Amino acid sequence: MSDEHDSDADHEFVVVVVEPETPGxxxxxxxxxxxxxxxxxxxVNPPPLDPDGExxxxxxxxxxxxxxxxxxTTLEEVVEEFHTIGTTAISHEDSTRHIRYPFKTPVEIADSLETVKTKTALVFGREGTGLDNEEIAMLDEVCCIPADGRYPVLNLGQAATILMYELRRFTVEETQLPDVERERASEAEIDVIYHFFDDLLDxxxxxxxxxxxxxRMMRRLIGRAHPTEREAATLTGVLRRAAERARHPERFRDDDN
Ligand SMILES: C[S@@+](CC[C@H](N)C(=O)[O-])C[C@H]1O[C@@H](n2cnc3c(N)ncnc32)[C@H](O)[C@@H]1O
Known part of the structure; x- marks a missing residue:
């Protein structure tokens, strides 16, 4: 992995797919x-990847x-170079197939990598048969994504996505989500809502x-809702207008709103 793309120099990840059958x-x-x-x-032994294909x-x-x-590459080369994490689904039909225990969840894998700084390969298996017992035995750890026991086998691409998502603390600067706290209405703005609500009751x-x-009910309701500045301002405007209209209907005679 080049420095240009490396957000945590202590960790280096590669993804290995063993004999993928579907280019998509x-x-x-x-x-x-x-x-x-x-x-x-x-x-490992991929199908042809046509630049105009899937x-x-x-x-x-x-x-x-x-x-x-x-x-x-080959699995042997990968094992030689990296700390390896294999992936497999455990289902009722094949729970005896992989004799290798314990399986770790993606979160457990991420936590265990906190203290071990390594070059890590995430190894995924064939769409049809996954990784076989011999391949699993070559790897350092095995990760299983918990899912409904009646159908725990994920699509290969989805399984890879979930594992990488859980490892994102090592690989990406996350997109900043909107700062809800900053947008939240202040106490003073909330008090204005209560003032105009009481005025409307009058x-x-x-x-x-x-x-x-x-x-009191209005205060409880607003307290639970944590309105944003904009929501508080809109609500205040509606309450104020409703009170004014109740007191002076004549002023609104030609008003469509
Ligand atoms: C469609 S699955 C192969 C199914 C195969 N019967 C098996 O048990 O591995 C293809 C690949 O997706 C990944 N995969 C699918 N479900 C998974 C799960 N629940 N946990 C971890 N990896 C999974 C594994 O890499 C697996 O080799």
């Missing part, structure tokens, strides 16, 4: 690799780098004996 899956994996900051794709079609922007730079001559309860 290779494209899907290449795309997910780029999404999660992994650029080194190694293929692999490139499914690869999105990874058609510019991950896919054309993919190299062919304007519509809301029954005195129910007023306290309704006012």
């Amino acid at each position: 899956n290779v494209g899907t994996i290449a795309r997910a690799m780029k999404n999660f900051g992994i650029y080194d794709l190694r293929l 692999a490139y079609g499914f690869a999105g922007h990874a058609r510019e780098d991950v896919l054309p730079n993919a190299t062919e 304007a519509i001559d809301y029954r005195e004996h129910k007023r306290k309860k309704t006012s």
